[in-house]
Amino acid sequence: MLMCRGLAEIASDYIDGELSGRQNLTVKMHLMMCKDCRTFIGNLRASNNLLRAHSSGRADEEFLRRIDERVSETLKSQPTGPNDSNDTPQS
Ligand SMILES: [Zn+2]
Numbered sequence: 001m002l003m004c005r006g007l008a009e010i011a012s013d014y015i016d017g018e019l020s021g022r023q024n025l026t027v028k029m030h031l032m033m034c035k036d037c038r039t040f041i042g043n044l045r046a047s048n049n050l051l052r053a054h055s056s057g058r059a060d061e062e063f064l065r066r067i068d069e070r071v072s073e074t075l076k077s078q079p080t081g082p083n084d085s086n087d088t089p090q091s
Contacts, residue, residue: 002030007037015045 007030013019014027031038 002026004030004034004037007031007034008040011037011041011044012048015041015048 007014007027010019010023010027014024019027031041
């Protein structure tokens, strides 16, 4: 018998459709009986959809790449960047 706590642990997998058929069924059975978990899953699914709508799959990578570009541009435009290992006098 699946408990609410157990359901919360696999809820995101359930939404992503990554559970096995048996687990999936167990979750569905629990949701039929448990209003709290229905609400929980509903909220999770809603925020998941929101995230997906904004990121359209793999905008995470794109987003990170843009930040990376922005950072290196900023570093280039600064006369004295934090990377001064090239002209640090040794000894
Ligand atoms: Zn529950």
